[in-house]
Amino acid sequence: MATSLIRRAMNATSRLSSSTVNPASRLAVIRPYAGEADAQKVEPKAAASTNMKTFQIYRWNPDDPAKPQLQDYKIDLKECGPMVLDALIKIKNEIDPSLTFRRSCREGICGSCAMNINGCNGLACLTKIESGSSETTITPLPHMFVIKDLVVDMTNFYNQYKSIEPWLKRKNPPPTAGKEIPQSKKDRAKLDGMYECILCACCSTSCPSYWWNPESYLGPAALLHANRWISDSRDEYTKERLDAVNDEFKLYRCHTILNCARACPKGLNPGKQIQHIKQLQLTG
């Protein structure tokens, strides 16, 4: 607004000085800033100063059900943050507002933005965009029912987590009534590597065994949490928890494929925890 005012003032003075309005004189007006004419120049698609990258994103709309498609989007990496989530948000803001995905914390702690990026499961907010001109393929978490675009139905996953009863269960009251149950540092260290799980479902949906038996096999995430409660020294229902999982399908569909450990965005190893449960089944 200020630029247009100044420009009109300068044009008025130039018109006063010269009798006829001369386009050349208008162009010769001194400009210390980039004027409106420069701003309206259309930027070329792939000039030397842009770094275009193509994203192939899985699209499916329940309101217009057709076969799911991979849709291409080109964005300039120079004007985008480093993570895949930044690219998705940029696409949604500027190119296609109908792109649907879950996201919340943008820092890798909530687990909402879990999806399959370039063939590996991970959190979009923690996965850097690969530099180079190769295409990035983004699909939802594998072998889950798609609600829309990159949003999948997680109810089965959450129900499996609920089924292992992820809370402290005791038969006796705490040793000092009204105070917390004491736990030594060593016992607390046994829970490291399990309590950090954010239930993003990257591990379970990377496990081929979970793909073929999603309703009967509990999956690495639920079994990791089962181990977390089994190994908790304050919990007194260890035997019952082990018996609840000691089923041909719930636990023993794990064939140590170990895709889960590769997929976990927090660096946890659910395969190791499942081996721990299996060992406890043998000995205890």
Place this chain on the structure above:
Amino acid sequence: MASSLALKRLVSLNILPSSLRVLRPIVTAPSASRVSNTNAAHEDEFDPLSPTRSPNQAVNIRDQFMKSQFLSASRGMATLAKGEGETSESKNILRPLSPHLPVYKPQLNATLSITNRISGAFLTTVLLFSYLLSLKMGSVCLTYSSFYQFFFYSAKLFLVSTSVSALALSYHTYYGIRHLLMDLLKVGVPKVK
């Protein structure tokens, strides 16, 4: 599995899940018609016309409603926006399954595992059916001449097939030993990224 699918189909035909209807057998006629007409089912739990329930029962009904809602939500029920006054039916669209095998990047540990399974299957067929080949062959080839021809020409493949089965056997054995070591001695577990 089939029965649960049938239940889902049945549920999708009516707006209210069957559990909620089962829990209200003594419902009077006017509220029953309300139950079948409206889509906003949540108000029915606190229906002033129905007999008063204890809070536990109300929570139980709500939990069962939510559970059966999850049952039906897993595949088909793409419901239109609730909160509209008039009746809105739920479209029974089958949701697609997100791509798994075509999309997932093959990884070293997963490839080793599936090769173990394939070699195991191959060895099983070879070991169990080689006896059939060698012992039962006599009774068959006396009758068919094309059988003779087949075995004559495929005899050159014997060396190749023994090499392949030796490869499969050795791989399967090594993988089995590695598995044992991983389980018992925690040796050779792949590093987490």
